[in-house]
Amino acid sequence: MIFSKYLFFILSFIAIYAALKVLISKKPMHSVLYLTLTFFAIGGHYILLNAQFLAVVHIIVYAGAIMVLFIYTVMLLNLNIQGEFPKSRLAKFASAIAGGILLFTLIAVFRSYDLKVLADPSLNQIGLVKNLGKILFQDYYLPFELSSILFLAAMVGAVMLGKKDIY
Amino acid sequence: MFEYIWLVPLFPLIGFLVIFFNFRRLKGVTAGVLASIMVFIPFVISLFFFFGLMNGAEAKTVELFSWISFNKLSIPFSFLIDRLSGLMLLIVTGVGFLIHVYSIGYMKEDAGFNRFFSYMNLFVFFMLLLVLGSNYLILFIGWEGVGLCSYLLIGFWFKNQEFNNAAKKAFIMNRIGDLGFLLALFMLIHQFGTLNFAEIFSKSSAIPVGTFSITMITLLLFAGAVGKSAQIPLFTWLPDAMAGPTPVSALIHAATMVTAGVYMVARSNLLFVLAPVTLMTISVIGIATALMAGSIALFQNDIKKILAYSTVSQLGLMFVALGSGAFTGAMFHLTTHAFFKALLFLAAGSVIHALHGEQDIRKMGGLKDRIPVTFWLFIIGSLAISGIPPFAGFFSKDMILIGAFHSGYVLWVLSVAAALMTAFYMFRLLFIVFWGKAAVAADPKHPVHESPKSMTIPMSVLAVLSIIGGFIGVPALLGGSDRIQVFLAPLFSSSEAFLKHGAEVSESSEILLMTIPLLLILGVIFLAWSFYVKNRNIEQEEPERSFLGNLLYRKFYVDELYDTIVQKPVAGLSTFFHDTIEVKVIDRFVNQTGNLVVWIGKNIRYMQTGNVGAYLFFMVISIILILVLNLFK
Amino acid sequence: MKAIIALSILAVLNMFFGVRKMKKVLLPLIFIGLIITMILNISDWGKSVHYFNEMFIADNFSIAFSSVLILIGILIFMFANIYYKGVERPLEDIYALILFAIIGGIVMASFGNLILFFVGLETLSISFYVLAGSKKFDIASNEAAMKYFLTGSFATGFLLFGIALVYGVSGSFNLEAINTYILGCNGNVPMIFIAGMLLIFIGMSFKIAAVPFHFWSPDVYTGSPTLITAFMTTAGKVASIAAFYRLITIAFISLHSELTTTLTVIAVLTIIVGNLSAVYQDNLKRMFAYSGVAQSGYLLMALIVLGPKSAGILLFFVLSYVIATITAFAVLMLIREERGTFFIPAFRGLAKNNPVEAFAMAIAMMSLAGIPPLAGFMAKYNLFVLTAEGGYTWLVVVAVIGSMISIYFYFKPILASYFSEGEPQHKIESSVNFKINILVLSILMILLGFLPQVIINLL
């Protein structure tokens, strides 16, 4: 299983590198593409965790739907030619420091506690569609139904914002 | 019969609602008559109650409905009718009714006639709530309510910006006091777990004298009283409050609302006697207020301002009485003061009415023969307030002075000085206004006229009360039976034990204590007479003269002597108190507090930069702070 | 539960009629629907039903707060025709979003599981984002929506991370199970769990606009369409505080003592900053935004001292706040419609020409300021007593000082309408219906001031 450890590091490296590139890139289109790369890497992590269903949904929803929406917006508004809106160096520096402190705080918190590993993810079957589906439609039926209301709200909202009436 | 006590506040409330919601529809004096009736009925009921109490009916708490109840704390909406509230009830409804009637005549031509009466009825309602409440919360609600009405009525003629400012000032100052009151309430809950008078007072008897928490509670309660009853340092709103119509000044700023502080302290006497420090503070603040306001009143020229400062001064005397443990004396003076100060205000209103709004006494004069009824009424009021026997003020002031004497000679001497000032400024006012020549030529278009019957009759009733009102408290020395002392004894007797008295006053020294001030007062009246009638020495706005010129101008050497030895220093002091202490220090302090808040408000809003990036950054910083501070202790 | 189903059907029906351009049917339909919803909602009173594997708990607390939310809906739709006076379109989408937001709010008041909590929260938030921007060609509305969205989804990120941590340690999303886990730790709760809990609380503090997470609220409330502002300040606050209360009392009750310091500091800051910032505002809408921040501070006080009565007091506070705020906003909308401004001078001489409106406004403002004997006073009073009993005297002192300051700005419109000099503005025509509505609300505010026990003892 050494292989999976290597895979973890490779995927993590790709994800973090791409995530940083999202921030560093000057053109929105590049950011979008790097973000897609990050999403693929995270999808890889899901597979590594034996969560196949999530991996598939993740790729479909994020890479397939959300990123397409982003790309669409970039092209629709022709954002690539707008270029950067640079923040002052001080603001950038302060932000990086703040993020760094946040990271250290979180890691320090985690380090203080020995998380118990109860199961080997490569062996359990919970991530399979069959298992998840059963639970989703038994125990988590109500939030599932409610998420349809959420989608309806989002849909109505998006349509309303797109229309050209005053109200 | 006390079960029907809820009828008493109900009528003014109905009156308020009816007038308020129909104030376009009611024509003529309907609203005034209606409002007066709505105060008269409670008055009649109160009379019944009062006689019931006189005949020994037991005090009773009437619970209307359960209002707030926690597991431990329960505050019913209930009224307490006992001898103290019975007396107050009578004053509020009785004097209130007379002033309502008077206002019908006084306000007749005002466009806001209906609005005025709706506020007046609302005021009476809240005042009754204040007086009748059986716990501090209802008292507080009444307390806030009368404050609100006072605010509405001071700003009644809101077209004038100055009046508006006066209203605002009254409001802010009262708020400062109320803050103390409110904190006292929370401390009371903390200490006793209840706000009911009966429970608190029964529990308080177990507490030793001088505990810190009781001292704090009483000091905070007193802070509330300072705001409401216009004592140092929160007294400056009352003179400014004279911007309102005169009946308002009579009802709210002389007879009832401003005495609420005195009532509250008297009601809580069992708490206050447990805190000697507070009692001393009350005495000191009371006497300081009495002297300061009295000396300011000496040389004011606005008729209503003089009366206002006089009210502040008399309230100071009442607090002196409270501070020295003479609770009966304070309540007695409160009662008689309600009569004669209301009378004086109404009479002043009548003068103003006769002169079509003139308030500067230097422009008056010689009104003696032109408005004789008002003149005689004014004389009665002045004699009563100055403490000339057998008028009401004599007896009540005597009781206060004896109370002060028990606390020490110094307090007594200072109280007598305050009483002397009272006599001087009242007679100065009287002589300037009614004697001498008319300062303004009679305007043929607006002749000076006597007020209508609806105004003079209530005044006459008050005048009668000012004459005979004192007889409820004639001391044993003069062959009376001191009925008020006996009447209120059930309320104050248990606190007597806590007060340490000085030596018992012998009969002969009591006579001395009574006669010395009286003689001095008569002397002061004579002084005023020689100043303002004999020599007619009124500082008109005249050209500046050199000292030499002044000497030549004033031919009488005696005058000069008075001038330099008595008048100049006193006038200087008077100006100093008014211009420096009141205007510069206290007003400025109050204004600065307000300005500070506004200034902070103005600047703190710049935190809201409008930039989302900044908002997000603040959020992250706060999150990190919260995490770090909580996790790495 | 029944309420959610009824509301969903109502929203869909509403959109159906809207698409058919049957404008006249919409508002009556919604009224009837909301009243039916209210009845259905109350019919579960006292039963304490647990739905779907402890997902949704319809206990008295959740029913009471759901009823307040439905009441908000009724009041908002009552005044909707004033705000959207000249609009031709049926506006079914805006109405539907308001209904969706109420559904989200009801879920937030009744969840028994963090998954449902999250879905409810997001239903509410997404509806709010869109509603804030519903005046599409008004740049202020655009800006409000964008600011709300950016800050809101950022806060959601933290909230989610917190939930993930809590789940990682305790192993469940069920509130009771989380509490069982904490009890099982015997006072030795791992730091990572506390970090997660704090992050959840930070997310909630954001939603109720507590300092220092309040920055979005003044801008969003100022920029949004006025009717929506009235809806968001009330519904958002009620739903969020209900959810916050549920989280604290069910899941994290055993760790409550760990939290009180943080909560107290936040409450104090919120009261001070909210009240002080409002002092200088002459724009009434913005003043309301800041004063709403201050009110959140008072709400937080109820979470600091948890007694048997704190739920009832919270309910009473929320109810009095809702009624007063919506009344004030109704008058404000009317004035804005006529005079085109939210600034104080627009109120000049209102008492003379529109006595009913001026009266209602005065009562509402006095209730918000806490002048006895109105509802707002009783609410604050009970809350302060509760806090004082819990031993937080200095917090009460701060709160009392805060409400003293608040009188200054709450009285500005009253002063302008009753006491200001200068030429009074012309009369504003308003329908009898409107007058009756605001009068009824004013009377309710007065009545509630005398009968706080009726509400407080419900819970």
Place this chain on the structure above:
Amino acid sequence: MPNLQIIPLDYYIIFCSALFAIGVVGVLVKRNALVIFMSIELMLNSANLLLAAFSAYRNDPAGQIFVFFIMVVAAAEVAIGLALLVMIYRSTHTIDINVLNKLKW
């Protein structure tokens, strides 16, 4: 019996924290609303992965269900966010968040 072969859970936590922090820094550092959205998506994704990891190591499916719901919400949020972005663009012709400064003080 601990399996030495499997990836320690700590790794996932640290990785997710890093991703989360990068998202936060992205939100703070950027002025382009679109990139800020993307950074927020990063934050959500790190929470997702964390939940999935916890779920897998605890053998408890609830966490993965939650991830599913977060994806639902994220999709809805992005739809709304981009609609708002287009709306803003229509009126200001830019997606720089610093132009959103009309409402202040």
